[in-house]
Amino acid sequence: MKTIYLIFFLLSTLGVHAYAQQKPYMDYVLSWNGDNSTLKVELTYSASQKDSTVFVFGDPSFGGQNDIFNVIKNIRVTQPEVVKIDHATRQITVHHNGAKKHQIRYEIDGSFNKNQPTVISQTELFRPVITKGLLTLVNKQFTLEITDESNPLVSFIWRDHPENFNYFNSIVPSQRDPLEKLSADYNQVSEMVYFVMGDNIDVREYNVMGIPYYSVTTKEDRYGNDLQGSLSPFFESYFPSIHRFWNDTDFPFYFLAVSALQNNQKEIGAGGFGIRNGFVMKLGRAFDTWEKYVTAHETAHTWVGLKMMLGKASFDHQWFGEGFNDYTTLINLANSKIYGQEQFLHYLNEDTLKKHYESEVKGAHNDSIAANYWTDVARRKQ
Ligand SMILES: [Zn+2]
Incomplete structure (x- = not known):
């Protein structure tokens, strides 16, 4: 009995070894x-x-x-x-x-x-x-x-x-x-x-409709932020609301990583980017109305922009990629009561329609937005 076990053990380790060399x-x-x-x-x-x-x-x-x-x-x-x-x-x-x-x-x-x-x-x-x-x-x-x-x-x-x-x-x-x-296929990691x-980092885990959600933040910063506290309404209300909106819970996990800028001297509003199953944000001021909007807008791109895209790249058909995404953002900010009526209307009138009306590049063709995105602030905000 012992011999059989030993042979089996040897064969299986050889097998694993050969595979490890091939891959x-x-x-x-x-x-x-x-x-x-x-x-x-x-x-x-x-x-x-x-x-x-x-x-x-x-x-x-x-x-x-x-x-x-x-x-x-x-x-x-x-x-x-x-x-x-x-x-x-x-x-x-x-x-x-x-x-x-x-x-x-x-x-x-x-x-x-x-x-x-x-x-x-x-x-x-x-x-x-x-x-x-x-x-x-x-x-x-x-x-x-x-x-x-x-x-x-x-x-x-x-x-x-x-x-x-x-x-x-x-x-x-x-x-x-x-x-x-940690291991993953190159295609996944890329x-x-x-x-x-x-x-100064705090990591908390939430359960949002059965999906593990992670809140990753700096604990303290010079703006007096309590980022875990500011983000908790997103995990408790906004994310459930947008999952219900799309009737979609097909996710392995999702994370939101918000940390304070380290080398700024002035107050700077939030910026971020979406990556696979998550969103990364950095900010250099108090987490306030605008930061709530940025968080909601960018995490909403999980659907419009990632799961749903018109054209071949997310820069194609911005009316859908940004326009419709913003619609889902605002609806769900209101649904989850993170935005009240006043904030909702202020965003629509002051932050969006008025800025567009007054923009010097409001007539610019869509193609010029991607080409000049990083160098032209007016286009970036378009
Ligand atoms: Zn966007």
């Missing part, structure tokens, strides 16, 4: 000491091409950060491998030179330039933020893009991290220990994931 992989090991602005990254990967592997870092179309390649530093490999870096194309080519194991190491600089304070929330939204006591990262800001179709299994694990910091990841949000390994870690 392409990218294993990220991350380190941060909680104090400085550097994330250390060690990537072990399988090479799908014998001679060399080409990676790309950064995405200038993500928030218009054209110099994003500057945040990756000290890229190195072990001999006999050799690394070549092309700053213009952001390509990192590793020549393997017969090496069997492949590892690339680099650092992500998430520091701020104190002399250039944040003046719009986009700056901190679309850059890695790594500062004393707080780290917020979208995977595009620290992982490498591959240039083939191999769809490797991607994993993340923290080797060094400060003890007693709260941690959130949007791959498996129920996993709260950074020492536990739709963006979010990492938050900090001693």
